[in-house]
Amino acid sequence: MTLTLDAPRIVTTHPLLQVHHVSKSYGSVTALRDVSAIAYPGEVLGIVGESGSGKSTLLRMMNLGETPDTGSYTLDLPDVEGNLFDLDRFARRMLCATRIGIVYQNPHLGLLMKHSSSGNVAERLLVAGERSFATLRAKATAALEASEFPLDRLDAPPIELSGGMQQRVQLAKAIALEPALLLLDEPTTGLDVSVQALVLDTLKRLQQERRITMVIVSHDLGVIRTLADRVMVMRGGAVVEAGLVDQIFQDPQHAYTQQLVHAKL
Amino acid sequence: MTLQTLTKPWEPMSYGFLDGSAKREIRRKMIKAIAVPGCQMPYASREVPMARGWGTGGLQVSLTLVNPAMRVKVIDQGADDSVNAASIRRFIARVAGTPTTMDTLEADLIQSRHRIPEEVLREDQVLVLQVPNPEPLRPVQPNMSIARQMHADADYGRMWLQLYEQIVRSGRVMQGASYPSLVHGRHVMTPSPIPRWDVPKLHMAKHLTILSAGREKRIFAVPPFTRVEPLVFSDVPYKVEDHAGLTCHRSGTRGFFMNEIPQDDGSSVFEVSDSEWGVKAIRRRDGEEVALGETWYKNGKMPS
Numbered sequence: 001m002t003l004t005l006d007a008p009r010i011v012t013t014h015p016l017l018q019v020h021h022v023s024k025s026y027g028s029v030t031a032l033r034d035v036s037a038i039a040y041p042g043e044v045l046g047i048v049g050e051s052g053s054g055k056s057t058l059l060r061m062m063n064l065g066e067t068p069d070t071g072s073y074t075l076d077l078p079d080v081e082g083n084l085f086d087l088d089r090f091a092r093r094m095l096c097a098t099r100i101g102i103v104y105q106n107p108h109l110g111l112l113m114k115h116s117s118s119g120n121v122a123e124r125l126l127v128a129g130e131r132s133f134a135t136l137r138a139k140a141t142a143a144l145e146a147s148e149f150p151l152d153r154l155d156a157p158p159i160e161l162s163g164g165m166q167q168r169v170q171l172a173k174a175i176a177l178e179p180a181l182l183l184l185d186e187p188t189t190g191l192d193v194s195v196q197a198l199v200l201d202t203l204k205r206l207q208q209e210r211r212i213t214m215v216i217v218s219h220d221l222g223v224i225r226t227l228a229d230r231v232m233v234m235r236g237g238a239v240v241e242a243g244l245v246d247q248i249f250q251d252p253q254h255a256y257t258q259q260l261v262h263a264k265l
Numbered sequence: 266m267t268l269q270t271l272t273k274p275w276e277p278m279s280y281g282f283l284d285g286s287a288k289r290e291i292r293r294k295m296i297k298a299i300a301v302p303g304c305q306m307p308y309a310s311r312e313v314p315m316a317r318g319w320g321t322g323g324l325q326v327s328l329t330l331v332n333p334a335m336r337v338k339v340i341d342q343g344a345d346d347s348v349n350a351a352s353i354r355r356f357i358a359r360v361a362g363t364p365t366t367m368d369t370l371e372a373d374l375i376q377s378r379h380r381i382p383e384e385v386l387r388e389d390q391v392l393v394l395q396v397p398n399p400e401p402l403r404p405v406q407p408n409m410s411i412a413r414q415m416h417a418d419a420d421y422g423r424m425w426l427q428l429y430e431q432i433v434r435s436g437r438v439m440q441g442a443s444y445p446s447l448v449h450g451r452h453v454m455t456p457s458p459i460p461r462w463d464v465p466k467l468h469m470a471k472h473l474t475i476l477s478a479g480r481e482k483r484i485f486a487v488p489p490f491t492r493v494e495p496l497v498f499s500d501v502p503y504k505v506e507d508h509a510g511l512t513c514h515r516s517g518t519r520g521f522f523m524n525e526i527p528q529d530d531g532s533s534v535f536e537v538s539d540s541e542w543g544v545k546a547i548r549r550r551d552g553e554e555v556a557l558g559e560t561w562y563k564n565g566k567m568p569s
Contacts, residue, residue, distance in 0.1 A: 089414075089418065090418050093418065093420065112426075115426065115430055116430060116433055116434070118433065119426055119429050119430050119433065122426060122429050123422065123423060123426045126422035126423070126425045126426055126429075127420070127422040127423075128422075129422075131425065131498055131499045132498060132499045132500045133429065133432060133498040133499075133500050133501050134500050135500075136429060136498075155433050155434070
């Protein structure tokens with residue numbers, strides 16, 4: 001009996017996100033040194049590292065909030081072509097609004113604190129050109145429901161909500177337009193452990209239901225272990241180790257990764 | 266030939282109060298503003314003998330535009346006889362030697378605060394509106410540098426967010442005055458604090474409208490025959506104030522923008538806000554020969 005095997009999916013699919021050889025320095029400080037990263041469709045890429053290791057800078061670049069000194073960034077999406085760092089401000093804004101969702105650690109960065117929660121989600125749709133009130137309302141409600149936000153607080157401003165709820169509003173805003181890429185910058189840092197677990201549950205469920213490609217930045221190995229498929233360990237603006245989550249956490253090769261894993265355990 | 270013959274005789278002040286260079290600057294900025302409808306043009310905004318916030322922007326534009334043959338009308342909240350309107354009118358007449366009028370039909374230049382007259386303005390008339398806050402994006406973007414960038418990108422999504430919030434909170438659009446409007450399909454402007462009732466009057470109007478903010482130092486314009494579309498949701502139509510059915514208790518006219526006057530017994534009566542329109546209606550009722558112009562609103566409705 002002959003057994004024919006299909007090539008593994010990872011060989012046949014093209015990576016959705018490719019960042020190549022990105023370097024960035026602010027004056028004498030080097031934030032990123034020749035960093036490359038790829039993520040396949042439906043995959044969750046974790047980035048861990050200490051404060052100042054450049055992980056947030058890298059995420060900001062993936063959100064086109066910043067331009068590196070050198071390097072390229074491509075997304076394998078229909079009608080998105082070339083190095084995204086070369087786009088003008090207008091094209092960047094449209095791309096970010098429609099294709100990329102982001103959740104910040106600090107909800108003040110991502111939300112209008114005094115507008116209603118549903119309004120915050122609706123803003124995303126408005127930027128993308130939706131002009132019907134009924135549609136806005138329905139879509140905002142659906143997105144908030146998907147991120148397990150209690151619908152009786154639909155029109156409460158985020159400033160009146162708890163930290164976990166604020167992160168859910170951010171998440172709803174990020175997924176409202178069904179983006180191809182979801183960026184999470186320390187989404188659960190600062191939340192207490194039980195709320196953190198609930199938010200992680202929501203993220204996990206969304207990831208499984210919608211197969212969104214995610215890039216999650218965290219210094220918490222537990223979060224990465226729960227969510228990510230592959231992980232990059234960063235230190236001093238460079239990638240010191242990368243691989244599958246289990247592989248890295250069970251058998252860390254680099255001295256820094258070993259330290260990190262031991263510190264956790 | 267002496268130097269004396271070449272120079273102008275000494276005058277206590279230049280014509281129209283503002284000096285030549287100030288007027289030239291404002292003229293140039295007005296031309297720019299007309300060239301890019303609805304776009305805010307910064308200007309120097311000189312001192313005039315009036316406090317900022319009382320119509321210095323409008324006054325500077327009026328002083329720049331006037332000549333001795335122009336009839337000037339000034340209104341404040343629809344009234345020609347309020348203190349502010351009377352003072353500005355007297356000031357312009359004094360420094361520019363212009364004849365003044367209260368009749369909209371006779372006026373060549375109309376400076377206004379809060380209202381556009383009820384009678385249709387003609388091609389040869391200029392409307393100058395005083396603007397306290399020229400930036401429509403201010404409620405949604407407090408950083409003015411970013412707001413300017415948003416204007417450049419025509420990034421106006423957040424203006425609808427403001428309307429969304431009002432509908433969610435109150436069940437309807439609460440924006441009573443300064444209703445944000447898209448000019449010529451490109452720039453969103455605030456049409457000064459005119460009521461929603463007056464915004465449709467700017468759409469494809471025959472007259473030139475110049476809006477000027479003295480404190481904020483911005484001039485913008487709506488040239489004749491330019492589209493001015495209030496921002497609305499596709500499924501929530503634009504609504505003007507519900508004044509179509511109200512009757513003025515003094516002149517008896519119906520279907521115009523009214524002022525509500527509370528009475529001692531807790532009820533209220535209404536008085537037509539455009540005072541000169543009311544005066545003319547009363548004079549005609551009393552048997553005088555008064556020319557009433559065509560009005561924008563007919564039977565309380567704006568013909569589309």
